[in-house]
Amino acid sequence: MPDEKPVRAAKMTKAGYVRPIDFKNGRVEMTHGGGGRMMMQLIDTLFLTAFDNDILRQMNDQACFCVPAGRMVMSTDSHVVSPLFFPGGDIGSLSVHGTLNDVAMSGARPLYLSASFILEEGFPLADLKRIVESMAQTAQYAGISIITGDTKVVEQGKGDGVFITTTGVGIVPDGIDISAERAKPGDKILVSGTLGDHGIAILSLRENLTFHTTIQSDTAALHELVAAMVHAVPTIHVLRDPTRGGLATTLNEIAQQSGVGMMLYESKLPIREQVRAACEFLGFDPLYIANEGKLVAICPPEAADALLQAMRAHPLGSDAAIIGEVIEDPHHFVQMETSFGGQRVVDWLSGEQLPRIC
Amino acid sequence: MKYIDEFRDGALAKKIAANIAREVNSHRHYHLMEFCGGHTHAISRYGIPALLPDNVRMIHGPGCPVCVLPVGRIENAIQLAQQPEVILCSYGDMLRVPTNHGISLLKIKAQGADVRMVYSTADAIRIAQQNPRRQVVLLAIGFETTTPPTAIAIKQAQALGLNNFSVFCNHVLTPSAISHILQSPEIRQLGWVPLDGFIGPAHVSTIIGSQPYEYFAEEFQKPVVIAGFEPLDVMQAILMLIRQINQGRAEVENEFTRAVTREGNLKAQHLVAEVFELRRLFEWRGLGWVPYSALQIKVAFADFDAEKRFHIPALSIADHKACECGAILRGIKQPQDCKIFGTVCTPDNPIGSCMVSSEGACAAYYSYGRFRRTA
Numbered sequence: 001m002p003d004e005k006p007v008r009a010a011k012m013t014k015a016g017y018v019r020p021i022d023f024k025n026g027r028v029e030m031t032h033g034g035g036g037r038m039m040m041q042l043i044d045t046l047f048l049t050a051f052d053n054d055i056l057r058q059m060n061d062q063a064c065f066c067v068p069a070g071r072m073v074m075s076t077d078s079h080v081v082s083p084l085f086f087p088g089g090d091i092g093s094l095s096v097h098g099t100l101n102d103v104a105m106s107g108a109r110p111l112y113l114s115a116s117f118i119l120e121e122g123f124p125l126a127d128l129k130r131i132v133e134s135m136a137q138t139a140q141y142a143g144i145s146i147i148t149g150d151t152k153v154v155e156q157g158k159g160d161g162v163f164i165t166t167t168g169v170g171i172v173p174d175g176i177d178i179s180a181e182r183a184k185p186g187d188k189i190l191v192s193g194t195l196g197d198h199g200i201a202i203l204s205l206r207e208n209l210t211f212h213t214t215i216q217s218d219t220a221a222l223h224e225l226v227a228a229m230v231h232a233v234p235t236i237h238v239l240r241d242p243t244r245g246g247l248a249t250t251l252n253e254i255a256q257q258s259g260v261g262m263m264l265y266e267s268k269l270p271i272r273e274q275v276r277a278a279c280e281f282l283g284f285d286p287l288y289i290a291n292e293g294k295l296v297a298i299c300p301p302e303a304a305d306a307l308l309q310a311m312r313a314h315p316l317g318s319d320a321a322i323i324g325e326v327i328e329d330p331h332h333f334v335q336m337e338t339s340f341g342g343q344r345v346v347d348w349l350s351g352e353q354l355p356r357i358c
Numbered sequence: 359m360k361y362i363d364e365f366r367d368g369a370l371a372k373k374i375a376a377n378i379a380r381e382v383n384s385h386r387h388y389h390l391m392e393f394c395g396g397h398t399h400a401i402s403r404y405g406i407p408a409l410l411p412d413n414v415r416m417i418h419g420p421g422c423p424v425c426v427l428p429v430g431r432i433e434n435a436i437q438l439a440q441q442p443e444v445i446l447c448s449y450g451d452m453l454r455v456p457t458n459h460g461i462s463l464l465k466i467k468a469q470g471a472d473v474r475m476v477y478s479t480a481d482a483i484r485i486a487q488q489n490p491r492r493q494v495v496l497l498a499i500g501f502e503t504t505t506p507p508t509a510i511a512i513k514q515a516q517a518l519g520l521n522n523f524s525v526f527c528n529h530v531l532t533p534s535a536i537s538h539i540l541q542s543p544e545i546r547q548l549g550w551v552p553l554d555g556f557i558g559p560a561h562v563s564t565i566i567g568s569q570p571y572e573y574f575a576e577e578f579q580k581p582v583v584i585a586g587f588e589p590l591d592v593m594q595a596i597l598m599l600i601r602q603i604n605q606g607r608a609e610v611e612n613e614f615t616r617a618v619t620r621e622g623n624l625k626a627q628h629l630v631a632e633v634f635e636l637r638r639l640f641e642w643r644g645l646g647w648v649p650y651s652a653l654q655i656k657v658a659f660a661d662f663d664a665e666k667r668f669h670i671p672a673l674s675i676a677d678h679k680a681c682e683c684g685a686i687l688r689g690i691k692q693p694q695d696c697k698i699f700g701t702v703c704t705p706d707n708p709i710g711s712c713m714v715s716s717e718g719a720c721a722a723y724y725s726y727g728r729f730r731r732t733a
Contacts, residue, residue, distance in 0.1 A: 267368070276359055283450075285403075340589045341368045341375070342405020344726040350705035 261329020395717025567622025
């Protein structure tokens with residue numbers, strides 16, 4: 001009997017066997033960010049598998065790639081969103097789109113992304129897998145590679161599940177000069193589609209707001225729309241995606257940077273009926289609600305129609321509209337002619353939008 | 359959007375604007391006070407002043423619920439929320455109102471106090487049920503519109519036997535505020551503040567009816583037109599007021615007939631009367647101590663009265679010295695008359711309550727109307 005033991009043990013040990021990560025019931029542990037074997041395993045079986053590409057597979061501390069001649073742009077964005085999964089997307093797709101779009105708003109063709117994760121101890125690995133796979137799918141769909149990354153784990157209670165920071169680089173085509181300080185009096189202001197969809201989709205899931213909506217987040221990669229736009233109208237002056245703070249905040253930023261004023265026409269603003277209704281009963285203004293798949297374009301007046309046509313020809317710009325124009329104003333106010341026939345200032349958002357009482 | 363777009367029709371607005379322009383007497387001025395913050399908000403948001411002749415001036419009244427709550431009561435709420443066992447539930451725009459030290463519910467929330475934004479009193483009841491070991495206090499503010507839901511919450515809490523729920527009651531009454539303004543020496547004796555008529559509250563009137571305003575029309579000879587919160591309602595009410603003034607009438611007229619009757623909502627009134635009683639004296643920001651202008655919880659429901667449960671002290675704290683909220687709330691000054699308006703006091707860093715809610719005169723003026731001053 002005693003000499004049977006080692007024989008059985010030998011049979012059970014497979015050379016090179018590592019217990020697979022339990023992506024069904026497992027949770028993020030401190031060791032997943034500790035730099036040891038468990039971290040390596042997580043990187044190998046999750047991140048590397050999902051994001052797989054030649055540069056990433058070299059497994060260096062940095063990504064090495066060749067750059068074409070010309071001007072490059074770089075942008076970084078941290079993504080925190082609650083809830084992590086929402087109608088129309090999740091933090092994974094959002095983190096790819098967000099940075100991609102920031103790169104694209106220079107008129108650039110995005111090339112590569114980096115992705116950095118801060119995970120909270122105890123976060124379900126199944127959710128992490130879902131998020132990472134969503135990122136991979138989104139990047140693949142957008143035709144861009146995630147070529148370097150990082151993972152850190154923080155103790156329970158010190159994070160909100162997962163935070164993702166992505167950085168992107170891209171190349172600006174020759175002859176394109178798009179910048180937020182280039183808006184000029186007389187220029188036309190365009191948006192690529194309906195406003196406020198993302199913010200309302202997110203709000204509808206917040207714990208203290210129990211309302212149901214069919215609205216989906218508009219999260220989308222805009223670089224192809226941008227490519228079509230700069231192809232049709234290389235003289236576009238400004239592009240920007242109105243994310244946090246909504247259209248109102250974005251236009252105020254541009255007005256400030258360009259030293260101009262703006263006049264919007266409320267009747268021209270594309271806003272879905274459901275978004276208007278939700279804003280109506282929550283006491284919000286759709287102009288301040290976040291978008292994740294829309295852009296604002298400012299171009300010389302003579303090019304506005306051509307630009308509008310180019311935008312409408314693209315699926316992500318089918319609801320595009322000319323919504324106003326740039327005017328001279330020493331105070332840099334963004335104003336609006338209301339559908340009602342009055343006029344008002346569309347100011348910066350102060351603090352968070354809070355619902356009114358009456 | 360059905361039932362909304364009809365009341366925001368730009369073409370109709372132009373017609374009413376043309377009527378107003380035709381009917382005003384160019385030799386006089388018309389000073390009209392919209393009592394309610396809801397009207398102030400609509401006037402700013404839809405840019406109504408741009409549609410009015412220069413001699414028609416709107417004065418923003420004290421009907422903004424967060425604006426009239428005095429600093430002492432905010433201090434009380436903050437002290438309550440700082441007690442570790444307390445979860446303080448508050449409506450949204452109350453969170454940012456600062457005390458004299460610049461502290462607000464939002465700021466103490468950032469420091470760890472458990473302050474929750476609720477959309478309705480039902481949310482507060484739910485939070486109390488979910489947290490049986492914590493004391494859940496509803497910071498109840500507002501005029502007659504928000505009072506019935508608070509009454510319901512108290513009755514619900516009683517029916518559910520919730521011993522961890524109470525209400526810090528700050529409900530105030532519209533008619534007493536209006537009569538206080540009309541009786542103020544600036545208006546009645548000195549005539550400093552010309553006041554030719556009132557746009558009467560919309561939602562408040564759905565509860566109390568149009569009858570309570572009849573006294574003002576008769577006693578003070580001021581016309582009142584009750585109006586809905588949509589911009590066309592406001593335009594139509596202004597036209598009706600101008601007609602009354604031109605014809606020398608001082609009557610209560612009801613533009614908001616789709617929701618307001620003379621008697622109001624009797625069921626809601628009975629509910630309020632069952633749970634609340636008149637407070638002998640209550641301090642208003644801007645108006646000072648106004649007798650019989652607020653409600654307190656009746657003894658029968660004392661178990662749910664946070665003032666009793668937590669022995670909340672009576673604090674009376676003066677407004678920030680430079681802040682003109684008081685005079686603005688009484689119609690004596692306009693936001694741009696205040697020295698700190700738009701400089702020290704902005705929506706990002708409000709000093710006075712009028713700069714907080716978009717219903718507040720200063721915030722509304724700052725956010726929506728500044729270009730008129732600088733144009």
